[in-house]
Amino acid sequence: MIVTFRNVWKTYGRDVVLERLNLEVQAGEFITIVGASGCGKTTFLRMLLGEETASRGDMLLEGAPMPSEPGPDRGVVFQKYSVFPHLNALDNVLVAEEFARARLTGRLFGRVRQRARAKALEMLEAVGLTHAVKKYPHELSGGMQQRLAIAQALMKNPKILLLDEPFGALDPGIRRDMHALILDLWRRRRLTIFMVTHDLKEGFYLGTRLLVFDKVRHDPQAPNAYGANITYDIPVGRVEPEVLEEIRDQTGLPVAGEAGFRG
Amino acid sequence: MKRLVNQHPPRTIGYLLGLLPFVLLLLAYVAASAARLAENPNDPLLPSLGTMFETFWRLATEPSRRTGELVLWVDTAASLTRLALGVGISMLMGLVVGILAGLIPYAGRTLSPLITAVAMIPPLAVLPILFITFGVGELAKVVLIVFGIAPFIIRDVQQRVEELPTEQLIKAQTLGASSWLIVLRVVLPQVFPRLLDATRLALGAAWLFLIASEAIAATEGLGYRIFLVRRFMDMATILPYVVWITLLAFLFDLLLRLANRWLFPWYGGRR
Structure with a gap:
């Protein structure tokens, strides 16, 4: 198991965000996470990232306790602000190598730099940014910025890759290209991916396994008294249209383009 | 006829319009000066442009009879040295303290209240303390500038650091x-352009504190000179000096703006 959650709770004071969360994830899975807003899916991702700790229960990464701060074993791509605006595309990727190898100066020189540069260029090629190596992020389109963010994250060969609505701000056409890219990278590099999305279709089409976060118990007097849990945990290859219907009703999320998901 | 809010002057007209108030002010001065001088050719209050230029030229090119120095350049060098030291030290403090307080939670909790409190103290009120503590030499003047502008720069840098998206740090x-x-x-690289911006805004205050401290205790300097000749109502020296100071201030402002554009091409495009 690469990731294990055992009876994990997340509470802020008296507000319960997540409760009784149990989960086992194997290396190589591509997990998509959907749920209504405010149901803790982002909190879940932040816990995986190490930004948040569990209030109760155990979170394990490859059997060891999840580190309580972000580190190179868990890569991340956010919806925005994932890249460094003051570095051009190449430096944005190269900096990952420099963080690791130049602990004091943060910069590499000479032959070491040449090797790191070659690796960075290779990564930029893998995400299709060869033509934009010298461009600053503000000169790149939204889709290209996300490609850059993915290239950055992959430089560290992370054990798990966390995607927080990475394509939410993109146009549908661009989003399709990005889906193809991420699937291709996932297969070729044998990544383990957790992806939070707003789009049910994206959730069904992309991954191998879909998690739906929702609150099981409700107290109308105290809406935060109970936390969310995983209400559906289904392999994406075998989804009945009725199930999709049910999940849509439950979460209230739209399904962009009803037909055509791989079900 | 379009609404006034939608009417934009063409480029050249725009420049001319910008120039117009200066020309009008100059004309008004020349007229007033001519009128006064017609009554009394030795009137010192509104000297003619020619007299002012002559005085300025003399101060810039002829050694002073008393000390043998070129007064204008000695004054300029003294003032700029103090200004550069004060502003430089403030920038350095701004970077170090601002980044620490903005990025490291423990440092922020420790330093923020102090910085806020110090920023509240009117710098000129502590000038006597500085003169008593550091003497009337260079140090007190530099410290006054630092005291006056460093808190502002520190807070600006700190704010910029805190504004950096968490996503980037993660x-x-x-x-x-x-x-x-x-x-x-x-x-650091993302805060640097903001540091130059903050410095630009603080320069006005830095000049104020420089001239104030020179007026009170100095033996040379631009501020010292204008307050010295005030006793003789020597407007022919004061007015050109004020123009000269304004010109220097304008140049530094321009320099910092250009530096930002050249050194940090990503900075403007981000907005």
Whole structure:
């Protein structure tokens, strides 16, 4: 198991965000996470990232306790602000190598730099940014910025890759290209991916396994008294249209383009 | 007829319009000066442009009879040295303290209240303390400038650091950066243009404190000179000096703006 959650709770004071969360994830899975807003899916991702700790229960990464701060074993791509605006595309990727190898100066020189540069260029090629190596992020389109963010994250060969609505701000056409890219990278590099999305279709089409976060118990007097849990945990290859219907009703999320998901 | 809010002057007209108030002011001065001088050719209050230019030229090119120095350049060098020291030290403090307070939670909790409190103290009120503590030499003047502008620069830098999206700091950590490398590669370069901006805004205050301290205790300097000749109502020296100071201030402002554009091409485009 690469990731294990055992009876994990997340509470802020008296507000319960997540409760009784149990989960086992194997290396190589591509997990998509959907749920209504405010149901803790982002909190879940932040816990995986190490930004948040569990209030109760155990979170394990490859059997060891999840580190309580972000580190190179868990890569991340956010919806925005994932890249460094003051570095051009190449430096944005190269900096990952420099963080690791130049602990004091943060910069590499000479032959070491040449090797790191070659690796960075290779990564930029893998995400299709060869033509934009010298461009600053503000000169790149939204889709290209996300490609850059993915290239950055992959430089560290992370054990798990966390995607927080990475394509939410993109146009549908661009989003399709990005889906193809991420699937291709996932297969070729044998990544383990957790992806939070707003789009049910994206959730069904992309991954191998879909998690739906929702609150099981409700107290109308105290809406935060109970936390969310995983209400559906289904392999994406075998989804009945009725199930999709049910999940849509439950979460209230739209399904962009009803037909055509791989079900 | 379009609404006034929608009417834009063409480029050349725009420049001419900008120039117009200056020309009018100059004309008004020349007229007033001519009228006064017609009554009394020795009137010192509104000297003619020619007299002012002659005085300025003399101060810039002829050695002073008393000390043998070129007064204008001695004054300029003394003032600029103090200004550069004060502003330079403030910038350095701004960077170090601002980044520490903005990025490291423990440092922020420790330093923020102090910085806020110090920023509240009117700098001129502590000038006597500075003169008593550091003497009437250069140090007190430099410290006054630092005291006056460093808190402002520190707070601006700190705010900029706190405004950096959390996503960037997290991203850097997932790429393996230590706290030190986050400062060096992520925070410092992004804060630098903001530091130059803050310095630009603080320069006006820096000049104020410089001239104030020179007026009170100095033996040379631009502020010292205008307050010295005030006794003789020597407007022919004061007015050109004020223009000269304004010109210098304008030049530094321009320089900092250009530096920002050249050194940080990503900065403007981000907005």
